[in-house]
Amino acid sequence: MGKLQAGIIPVTPFQQNCTILFDDETREGVVIDPGGDVPVIEATIRENNLLIKEIWITHGHIDHAGGASQLRDALDVRVIGPHEADLPLLENLEMQARSFGVAMEAHNLVPDRWLADGDTVSFGDHVFEVYHCPGHAPGHVIFYNPLQKFAHLGDVLFNGSIGRTDLPGGDHATxxxxxxxxxxxxGDEVGFLCGHGPGSRIGDERRGNPYLQGL
Incomplete structure (x- = not known):
């Protein structure tokens, strides 16, 4: 087994972190949250000689899932996730684009597999635990690799902030x-990537993120 590597491609007017996780030896990997700019994602995959096995979705907002259907067709792979509670969002991705008034291509999506709390997903020897983390979106999931002490948290937790809860289905307390x-x-030692901006470590956020004080 090679090392787990991660690359980020900022996509869409929302500058969302489309993330590619891959094995540095086999070049097998997955794309997490291809929100848009699919030709750019495809070019990055080709340039780095990557073999994409699946597309993983953290939640159903347009900047995370808007390009998933197009990329699925281009790569002939399955879309995995999020939790089924986000079906209403995924069925209305094209309407989300119009409501936000952004010039980006988006296609409605039904995943090939829904995810639930306690599931696992993997590529090669890299296994990730799935946790259902609603609040930013009802069906939001995160991916955690215990062996590497690495997580992809989508829009649940950011470096210095947390996900918005003023969108449909959002709830701050949740x-x-x-x-x-x-x-x-x-665990404090776990490093993470997120849906926007730089990553961090959970311990740094627990100690310094103003939104987490008193949890």
Whole structure:
């Protein structure tokens, strides 16, 4: 087994972190949250000689899932996740684009597999645990690799902030409960990437993130 590597491609007007996780020896990997700019994602895959096995979705907002259907067709792979509670969002990705008034291509999506709390997903020898973390979106999931002490948290927790809860299906108290009950117990030493901006470590956020004080 090679080392787990991660690359980030900022996509869409929302500058969302489309993330490619891959094995540095086999070049097998997955794309997490291809929100848009699919030709750019495809070019990055080709330039780095990567073999994409699946597409993983953290939640159903347009900047994370808007390009998933197009990329699925281009790569002939399955879309995995999020939790089924985000079906209403995924069925209305094209309407989300119009409501936000952004010039980006988006296609409605039904995943090939829904995810639930306690599931696992993997590529090669790299296995990730799935945690259902609602609050930013009802069906939001995160991915955690215990062996590498690495997590992809989507829009649940950011470096210095937390996900928005003013969008349809969002709830501030629910998001804080997800962070308290699912994210923080992963451990202070766990490093993470997120849906926007730079990553961090859970311990740094527990100590310094103003939104987490008192959890």
């Amino acid at each position: 998001l804080l409960a997800s962070i308290r009950d699912k994210v923080l117990p992963l």
